[in-house]
Amino acid sequence: MKGNERINAGAVIQAYLNAGITELPTSMQINNYVSNKKRTLEISGDFNFVDMENMVREIKETESEVVEFKYRIDEENPSKTDWEIIITCKQMLDDQRNQKHGNIDSTFKLIFGGFPVMVWGYSDINRHIHPTGVAIISSETIETYKWLFEFLKSNRFCNGEWIPAEFVADNAQCITTALREVFPEVHRRNCIAHIIRHIFDVKFGEYGIDKQTDGERIKNEILELANHAFENHFDIAGAALIAKWKASDHEGIVQFADYFDREYIQKNKFWYAANGQGIRQNNGMEGSNKWIKRDFINRRLPLMEAIAALKKWLYVCAHKNYGNPAISVKTNEWIAAHDLKSVTKVIFSGGTWYVRRSKSEWDETDYRDYLEYYTDLDNVLDAGDVELFQKNIVVVTRSTLYENEFTCNCPIGALRTRCKHVLLIQVFCNHREWPNMPALRQTINGTARTRPGRPRKHTQALSRI
């Protein structure tokens, strides 16, 4: 190793191992270790102490920092040694462990040697992503993911075990396996945005499916399938969709059906708007990765410099202002919910609120009869039943992740955005009160009439159409 341009992480690990140090517990210990090594050992050509000292200095600069170092030496083939440097701080670690869920996404091209960087965090009730740590790893394996999950579960900086209810990631099998081993009960969410993108960018081309015609239709069918609230409904509708694709004259669509069935129905199906579950996509976490690349690491850096840049990024994240944590309801949302109240019927059954959709053509008797039929476990539902259900009924349930919050499977609620159905149920459950509705409606009308700079000509042109 020459100069300070680049450091061989394997050599660092080997040096730690040789010294019998298995983690980076405190800056003082590392400092002592380095001075001791300098006194007692010859510095060989494959290890650069300047790099080590830089690392020590940086660790000392931020006292609250938490760094954990894990590795497993492959004795047969040392170059295949797995290692991981976890960087976070106590405040972020506590913040993450106070949540019931996590998001994780890996990014590449930040560091020489191609070492991936894992970024994790959580989504707050207003869907802001809070990054809470990063890990630099030798490569993406079950082992490296397990180390991270084990660290989040229990570590020497925090009391007790953290058991999340939910984790969101892309479709990677190593994440699924690692999660299952460390958190056997966790609901492993599969990011729907990744699925759609992968299908559009890769699979449609591979199977010769035209993106604009068949591809667009298939995408919409997948998005519709994603709006199911119940697992059994999803299974029935999913099987019907696969059968429909398989009956196509287009050989590519038939093959695509097999692929989709295997990957997203049999293997990792939890990308739909399941009752009570949190966000369905990992876009916020990916956005964080893009943010690192734009503002902190815009070209590949040597390992030590990358660590320094990632620490700066984490510092900014830890001090970021995420705005008012309370949820504000917009006037038009109140009005939509209040309008819904007069046309719909809410039925509470088995911990779930069923709401007849505003567009449903059923009368109250139809609605009650159908609902009785659907909720009777003795009835075997078919794809037609499930389709009818989706068209006429929305399902509101308590969120498993956030206190006093609800989920809904209407197209807006399924995106985990607050919808009029949820608002209505919150009023039903006394979590909210109707504001003064006549006054609220008056403000809307008043503003529309008197708003300065209203585009009159434009309005007139529109009214002529």
Ligand SMILES: [Zn+2]
């Ligand atoms: Zn809704």
